[in-house]
Amino acid sequence: MTRPAGAWRAGVAVPQTVRVSRRSWGRVVGTALALASVVLTASCAPVPGTPISATSTATPSGEPAATITVTDAPAPTIAVTEAAPTPTALPPIEAGPAPTQRFSVQRREITVTRDGRSLRTVIFSPTASGPETPAGGFPLVLFSHGLQGSPEHYEPSLRTVAAAGFVVAAPEYPYTSDRTGEYNPVDLVNQPADASAVITAVLTLNTTAGDPLAGRIDPNRIAAMGHSAGGYTTMGLLSSFRDHRLRAAVILAAASLGGTYTDPAVPVLFVHGEADSVVPYVQGRAAYDHLPWPKAFLTIIDGGHTDFLDRDSRAATAVTQTVVDFLRAMLYGDIVALARVPATASVDTVTRFESALDGAARPSGGAR
Numbered sequence: 151m152t153r154p155a156g157a158w159r160a161g162v163a164v165p166q167t168v169r170v171s172r173r174s175w176g177r178v179v180g181t182a183l184a185l186a187s188v189v190l191t192a193s194c195a196p197v198p199g200t201p202i203s204a205t206s207t208a209t210p211s212g213e214p215a216a217t218i219t220v221t222d223a224p225a226p227t228i229a230v231t232e233a234a235p236t237p238t239a240l241p242p243i244e245a246g247p248a249p250t251q252r253f254s255v256q257r258r259e260i261t262v263t264r265d266g267r268s269l270r271t272v273i274f275s276p277t278a279s280g281p282e283t284p285a286g287g288f289p290l291v292l293f294s295h296g297l298q299g300s301p302e303h304y305e306p307s308l309r310t311v312a313a314a315g316f317v318v319a320a321p322e323y324p325y326t327s328d329r330t331g332e333y334n335p336v337d338l339v340n341q342p343a344d345a346s347a348v349i350t351a352v353l354t355l356n357t358t359a360g361d362p363l364a365g366r367i368d369p370n371r372i373a374a375m376g377h378s379a380g381g382y383t384t385m386g387l388l389s390s391f392r393d394h395r396l397r398a399a400v401i402l403a404a405a406s407l408g409g410t411y412t413d414p415a416v417p418v419l420f421v422h423g424e425a426d427s428v429v430p431y432v433q434g435r436a437a438y439d440h441l442p443w444p445k446a447f448l449t450i451i452d453g454g455h456t457d458f459l460d461r462d463s464r465a466a467t468a469v470t471q472t473v474v475d476f477l478r479a480m481l482y483g484d485i486v487a488l489a490r491v492p493a494t495a496s497v498d499t500v501t502r503f504e505s506a507l508d509g510a511a512r513p514s515g516g517a518r
Contacts, residue, residue, distance in 0.1 A: 226361075227261040228351035233343070234393045235350075240414050241370055243397065245485055248478035249282035249315035257309075258362070260355070262321065264347040267340070269321040271348050272301040274312035275363060284315070287356070289371035289481035292349055293320040294380030297335055298328045304377070314474050316481070317367050321348045326379060338379060342386030342407075345374065346393045371481040375400035375473075378429060378455065382407045385437065388416055398480035400473055403455050405433035406440070415443035417507055419476045421469055423453025446505040448472055448495050464500045471495075472503075 253276030262269045276288055293308055295301060301308070301320035308318045323344060324330060325337035349372060356367040372395045376384040381404020387393045390409030399418045403426055418441060422434035431449075438447045450458035450465050458465040471494040479488035488507070495503035 225259050225261065226355075227263065228354055230262060230264045230347040230350050232350075234346040234395060236394045240394075240397075243371065243481065243483040245483040248482035248484040248487055249280075249284070251278075251280055251282050251315075252313050253280075253315060254278040255309050255312045256362070257305075260351065262344075262348050262351040264344060267324050267344060269324060269344055269348060271319055271321045271351070272305075272308075273352065273363070274305075274308050274318040274320070275366065276312055276315055276317070282315070284368065284482075287366050287368035288315055288317045289373065289477070290349065290352060290367050290369075291316045291318045291477065291481075292345055292372070292374045293318055294341065294345055294374070294376035294383040295320065295323070295327065296376075296378035296380050297326050298333070299377075299380070300327050300329060303328075310470070311474065311477070314478070316477060317352070317363065319348055319352045321345065323383075335379075338382060338407075339386075341379075341383040342391035342393075345383055345387060346391070349393065349395060369395075370397075372396055373398040373400070373477060373481055375402070376404065377402040378404055380404070381429075388418070398477065400476065401434070401437070403429050403434070404437075405429055406437040411442055413443075417444040417446075417476075417480050419446050419448065419473065421448045421450070421458075421473070423450040423455060423458045425452050426455045428455040444507045446476070446491070446495075446503065446507050449502040451500055451502065464497050468495055468497045468501045 256275050256277040258273050258275075260271050260273065262271050276283075291311060293301070293304065293311075295304060300322050304320065308320055312318045321344060322329065323337070323341050325332055325334040326341070352363070353367065353369050355361045355363040356365065356369060358364055374384045374387050374393070374396055376382070381401040384399050384401055385404060386407040386409070387396060388399060389407065389411055392412070394414070396416050399416055401418060401420045403422055418438075420434055420438045422429075422431055424431050426434070435447070438445060448469065450469070453465060458469065472491055475484075475487040475491050475494060478484040479491070492503060492505065495501060
């Protein structure tokens, strides 16, 4: 069943070929199968959506693990041949203000290939220069769509994030998007490695002379975000399929993909509807409770899997401003934006917000 463009859609995600113990791999695959069963039996009725709208890692030495082939000037194909690098140090993000201006946004596409998998990737990037353009480049945010989704279904939201001063890369996963001819929700387990490959590919553009993104991305300020299946993909990047380049993550209506969490810690913002019938709220809470890192949880009271993003709703406004300010705080070091989060996230009768972003809570590192 088709859905209106711009609608947030139900989804789930799955990791890729990485060295994982047999027990951990079994847990991940079991989780993926269970998630696929839940999502496939959920209602497929269209849900009106709305764009999110706003009113790390040290760079490893040596050449990036990717090669770039320009097959068409505006749409290069980038082959990623190695797993995500593990930086030797994580430089602190110096406190400073994030841009307050609203940048114009450019859209382009690239193709990323990895182990025979091809990922059409849409990139939204700030284009206008100004006094607030960061000298070291814009932070990078990797966004993952849900099952039977696509970058286009989230485009208004992703443009809003980009306009706030972020380069946003949104891959179309080869077996879980709405355009695939071989739909397979269990391929979720391969998506975290796909996501890491896309990060590597986009960083390659940052060092490619003559590319529009050359010198415009800060490789030390990277976050991942995803909705539903894309949220599970993002959780995989924090556990069994860890990408150590990530400095922050946003999990929208999703839970744990299994695995364990090991330091260095990554701050995580969870957003979940209390009445979610696709990914039950209790599962999102369990993932939050067992995460041993700085974290925050935004509950949408009586909210479902996507309806808390309904157009012009008070919940949508709270989610929008909270997500953007969280990214500003974690990737720009904007302490003013961080201070705004509790107030903007707390809307009487609409949302509840709790935070352990100071890292005070340190439960077991086992993902559940």
